[in-house]
Amino acid sequence: MKILALNSSPRSDGQSKTKLMLTHLVEGMRDAGADVEVVNLRKKKIKNCVGCYTCWTKTPGKCIHKDDMTEELFPKWLESDLVVYATPLYHYAMNATLKVFIERTLPAAEPFFEIYNGRMLHPLRHKIPAIVILSVAGMPDEGHFKALSAHANYLFAAHGRQLAAEIYRPAAEMMTNPFFRIKAKEILDATKQAGRELVGSMKVSPETIARITQPISDPKAFAEMGNLFWKSCIAEGVTPKEFGEKNMVPRPESLDSFMMFLPFGLNCKAAGDRKVILQFGFSGEVEEPCYFTIEKNKINAKKGISENPDITIDTPFNLWMDIMTRKADGQKMFMEQKYTVSGDISLMIRLFEKKAEL
Numbered sequence: 001m002k003i004l005a006l007n008s009s010p011r012s013d014g015q016s017k018t019k020l021m022l023t024h025l026v027e028g029m030r031d032a033g034a035d036v037e038v039v040n041l042r043k044k045k046i047k048n049c050v051g052c053y054t055c056w057t058k059t060p061g062k063c064i065h066k067d068d069m070t071e072e073l074f075p076k077w078l079e080s081d082l083v084v085y086a087t088p089l090y091h092y093a094m095n096a097t098l099k100v101f102i103e104r105t106l107p108a109a110e111p112f113f114e115i116y117n118g119r120m121l122h123p124l125r126h127k128i129p130a131i132v133i134l135s136v137a138g139m140p141d142e143g144h145f146k147a148l149s150a151h152a153n154y155l156f157a158a159h160g161r162q163l164a165a166e167i168y169r170p171a172a173e174m175m176t177n178p179f180f181r182i183k184a185k186e187i188l189d190a191t192k193q194a195g196r197e198l199v200g201s202m203k204v205s206p207e208t209i210a211r212i213t214q215p216i217s218d219p220k221a222f223a224e225m226g227n228l229f230w231k232s233c234i235a236e237g238v239t240p241k242e243f244g245e246k247n248m249v250p251r252p253e254s255l256d257s258f259m260m261f262l263p264f265g266l267n268c269k270a271a272g273d274r275k276v277i278l279q280f281g282f283s284g285e286v287e288e289p290c291y292f293t294i295e296k297n298k299i300n301a302k303k304g305i306s307e308n309p310d311i312t313i314d315t316p317f318n319l320w321m322d323i324m325t326r327k328a329d330g331q332k333m334f335m336e337q338k339y340t341v342s343g344d345i346s347l348m349i350r351l352f353e354k355k356a357e358l
């Protein structure tokens with residue numbers, strides 16, 4: 001089976017979630033024996049359709065433009081058994097790059113009118129490929145894909161055809177958040193499975209779609225994490241890409257967000273087989289204490305005071321937030337007695353030694 005996978009995201013590899021999902025879909029397709037070519041549309045020169053209808057009159061089936069679409073992509077599109085349209089969701093729709101590509105497939109139709117199943121259509125000049133639509137969105141709500149789905153179904157259902165599959169991943173930006181590493185792996189494994197199913201049967205089972213669209217976090221935690229992330233980008237004057245490249249950490253501004261974010265910086269493997277309790281006593285902006293129980297590679301956060309902490313850190317809240325976001329040097333602050341530690345100090349050093357793998 002010959003497959004053309006078109007990625008319309010303007011973002012490059014490390015950042016694009018369209019690319020992340022598409023890579024796994026394609027892996028599954030190749031596993032199942034398909035011949036797949038991936039094209040990044042952002043690297044191609046594709047002019048807008050100018051509506052001249054030269055492709056319907058003077059040069060039937062051939063566009064007036066001389067660009068990558070006419071010379072390379074349209075012939076490849078026509079030769080494919082299946083085409084994957086992979087797009088980030090922009091304003092509830094496919095992005096402009098993909099839309100421009102689709103508009104430029106007009107030479108595949110003839111100008112005439114025919115009624116097919118009660119719908120007025122232009123007949124097709126050629127046999128055209130089956131279509132899969134894959135999209136990723138920032139928001140966690142699947143409803144965001146409604147308009148895209150309605151459009152894609154109506155567009156590709158002409159001439160008695162139907163979409164081979166619709167693959168939508170909400171809250172896609174969360175997939176590279178280490179906190180959701182396990183969920184992200186399940187989603188990407190299911191996406192790979194979707195690729196295998198498509199090659200085997202030209203469809204994706206509802207079970208696989210359910211695994212791909214499964215919720216990644218509850219909406220409250222999603223909003224809290226997202227808000228802290230954007231506030232930190234604005235405060236530091238960095239874009240999301242720069243935030244990632246500089247390995248930055250969102251700055252907690254309350255006890256709740258501290259409890260949510262501290263596990264990102266804890267190396268819970270340092271606890272080994274032990275159950276370790278790490279107590280924080282705060283002063284200044286936040287005065288409420290909290291503690292973390294680290295056991296079997298999992299971290300559980302609770303407000304209040306534990307009876308038997310292994311390590312207790314007493315610190316001004318803002319100072320610890322500076323240390324967490326690497327604005328202050330933890331070791332230097334300790335030497336200057338800006339905060340105190342009691343209990344197993346060497347274990348504490350190991351816990352904070354490197355980023356946690358949750």
Ligand SMILES: Cc1cc2nc3c(=O)[nH]c(=O)nc-3n(C[C@H](O)[C@H](O)[C@H](O)COP(=O)(O)O)c2cc1C
Binds near residue numbers: 089137144
């Ligand atoms: C111009 C623009 C419009 C967007 N519109 C939506 C939207 O309507 N709904 C949504 O959930 N996310 C929206 N997003 C977020 C993207 O869909 C999301 O960040 C996605 O992961 C981007 O895919 P990419 O990483 O492959 O580029 C929008 C992003 C941009 C830049």
